[in-house]
Structures are given as C-alpha cells and as structure tokens.
Amino acid sequence: MxxxxxxxxxxxxxxxxxxxxxxxxxxxxxxxxxxxxxxxxxxxxxxxxxxxxxxxxxxxxxxxxxxxxxxxxxxxxxxxxxxxxxxxxxxxxxxxxxxxxxxxxxxxxxxxxxxxxxxxxTHDPLVQVGALEIDLGRELVRLSGRPVLLTPKEWALLRVMAARPEHVHTREALLDALYGFDEEADSNTLEVFVSRLRRKLGRDAIATLRGQGYRLAGGGAA
Structure with missing residues (x-):
C-alpha cells in the first residue's frame, strides 16, 4: 500500500x-x-x-x-x-x-x-486468475485452494496487478507501489520481488512482456 x-x-x-x-x-x-x-x-x-x-x-x-x-x-x-x-x-x-x-x-x-x-x-474484491484466488478486501491469497503467505511488499506488488489483472503494468508503475519518492531502489529490486512471487504462486503466475512490463497470468506449477 x-x-x-x-x-x-x-x-x-x-x-x-x-x-x-x-x-x-x-x-x-x-x-x-x-x-x-x-x-x-x-x-x-x-x-x-x-x-x-x-x-x-x-x-x-x-x-x-x-x-x-x-x-x-x-x-x-x-x-x-x-x-x-x-x-x-x-x-x-x-x-x-x-x-x-x-x-x-x-x-x-x-x-x-x-x-x-x-x-x-462495495465492489468485487475477489479476483480469480487461473488457480490464483486473490481477495483484495481481506488481503488473502490462495493457490489451488491453499492459503499463501506474502510479505507486505509482496502483497503491495500483487495488489497492483490484481486490481487490473488483464492490464500490462510497467516497471515504473510497479516500483511506485513499492517505494516512495525519497526511497531509492536497486536496479534489480522489482525482478527480485517478481521472482519471490513466482516461487510462492507458481512460475507461470506472472507473465513478463519484454519491453512492456508484467501482468498476472494465473497460478502454475511451482
């Protein structure tokens, strides 16, 4: 957040x-x-x-x-x-x-x-993408029915993508969710968090669109 x-x-x-x-x-x-x-x-x-x-x-x-x-x-x-x-x-x-x-x-x-x-x-807080179930209201994530524990930073990143699951999110937009104006991020920070999410949600959960950004693609095999 x-x-x-x-x-x-x-x-x-x-x-x-x-x-x-x-x-x-x-x-x-x-x-x-x-x-x-x-x-x-x-x-x-x-x-x-x-x-x-x-x-x-x-x-x-x-x-x-x-x-x-x-x-x-x-x-x-x-x-x-x-x-x-x-x-x-x-x-x-x-x-x-x-x-x-x-x-x-x-x-x-x-x-x-x-x-x-x-x-x-007041909206639809439940997002279903493949095997992933993301409850935006209760801040809960399930993969194939099993709960997944995320750190606050991991949740912040996933929340942005889940709010618009069909949208391709740019690197800049995702970094904005993780860091404020007066905080500096290492050049590979975003990739580190994406990698962590893939380990927890499945390697196919987040798609990389080269030169564009990332979007949710549903849970897959870990």
Missing part, C-alpha cells in the same frame, strides 16, 4: 513514517496542501492520512480533489480537534474515517485495514 501523509508536525510525521515503513508500507510525507496536490497528481496512492490544521489551509479543502481522482484513495483524517461537529464536518466532506490525536499507530493501521475492507466490499 502506498500512503501519502499530509502532516505539518514534523516529529509526529517522522514517527508515523518510521512506524509504517518498518511494516513495509510505502509512505510519502508532505507538510502542506500545495505539496499534497502535486504528489496526488504525480503518483497513485491507496490511502491519504490528512491533518486538518495545516499552515496553508484547512486539510478538508483537499477532499474534492481526492474524490475526483480516477482511483479514489482511502482518506483518514488525523486531527487534534475532538469536537463532534469537526468529526461530522470531515465525514460529510468525504473522509472515510478519522483519528483524534494523540493516537496509537497500531490503531491507525487497524483503521486503514478496516476502511479498505469496507471499500472493497
């Missing part, structure tokens, strides 16, 4: 980024609404963690842009405002959920997972 954190409290932002990255999430941090808008145009995010009180305006002013994106990311409002009216205003403006500061990072992750499950339940 690639996450955009919009937070102008730098010590808090560093702590949240460290916690999430330590659990293999990809996180980009920006301190202003202007920077957030630029990032949202330049990259695809699955979640936005949005502080309400920012130096250049009210965080809720970002919500119309989020709702207009082709792939609407989950929006979790992070705020020190604990009045009921502020919570209602945020939810009415389009936020999926909120957390009042100070909050526990484990609760933050739990709420992200819960909102993702609710969002997926």
């Amino acid at each position: 690639r996450i955009l954190l919009v937070e102008d409290d730098l010590p808090l932002a560093e702590a949240v980024c460290s916690y999430l990255r330590g659990r293999s999430y990809t996180v980009d941090h920006v301190p202003t609404l202007a920077a957030a808008r630029a990032h949202l145009v330049g990259a695809a995010y699955e979640a936005v963690l949005l502080d309400l009180h920012l130096g250049d305006g009210d965080g809720l002013s970002l919500l119309p842009l989020l709702r207009a994106l082709p792939q609407v990311p989950v929006t979790l409002v992070l705020t020190a405002r604990d009045q009921v009216s502020d919570r209602i205003r945020g939810l009415d403006a389009g936020a999926d959920d909120y957390l009042v500061k100070p909050y526990d990072p484990e609760e933050l992750l739990a709420r992200l997972r819960a909102v993702n499950r609710r969002r997926a339940a």
